[in-house]
């Protein structure tokens with residue numbers, strides 16, 4: 001089991017309602033991500049990078065069973081022997097459209113998926129999207145991890161459940177808009193500190209017709225320290241994390257042993 005992980009988070013602009021432009025942009029960014037001086041073990045993408053929040057047309061725009069996404073990312077991960085936590089996409093299934101993350105291993109196989117379970121009513125998600133029905137759990141190089149999407153981070157119970165199930169790192173793709181940078185940073189930090197785990201959060205940047213997005217993708221360690229943070233524009237945020245730090249922090253302040261679940 002490998003304890004270190006080199007990460008590359010693709011913070012990018014997303015063209016709402018234009019999947020062709022977004023696929024093209026992503027393909028260029030993926031190549032940039034693997035061309036740096038240090039090849040990443042894992043690449044992560046932001047939320048709904050294929051369609052953006054073109055919710056009125058989401059039924060027509062969403063990726064049918066995720067096929068277009070799977071074709072691109074499966075071939076890329078195999079060719080470059082890199083894992084991909086594929087942000088999320090608008091995925092069309094028989095019963096509607098879901099906001100779904102697919103996780104690819106180095107062989108190009110999908111080994112986990114998660115569809116957002118808390119739909120964000122401020123942006124009318126519940127009118128256009130279906131809610132997922134299972135937890136986002138996966139293994140990254142043999143280490144347990146969790147996935148949540150954007151608004152999900154306002155629900156500490158979900159992150160705690162993933163941590164209790166063994167997660168040592170949490171992936172959070174997002175399209176988190178202005179003016180709530182303070183909430184974004186504070187909630188990510190809280191989820192890292194209270195669960196003593198790495199939080200790896202990839203936001204989009206740029207503007208859509210109704211919102212502006214501040215970027216600030218970030219990687220936090222289990223102390224809640226920000227070890228890498230992007231600016232407001234397009235950027236590939238890179239960092240190497242040492243997962244043994246999770247056990248060190250949990251041994252020093254034994255939060256999980258000190259829980260009193262009979263009171264809550």
Ligand SMILES: O=C(O)CCC(=O)C(=O)O
Pocket residue numbers: 120123149150151152154175176177180183
């Ligand atoms: O909770 C928030 O403030 C932002 C959430 C959001 O934009 C989303 O879930 O897409």
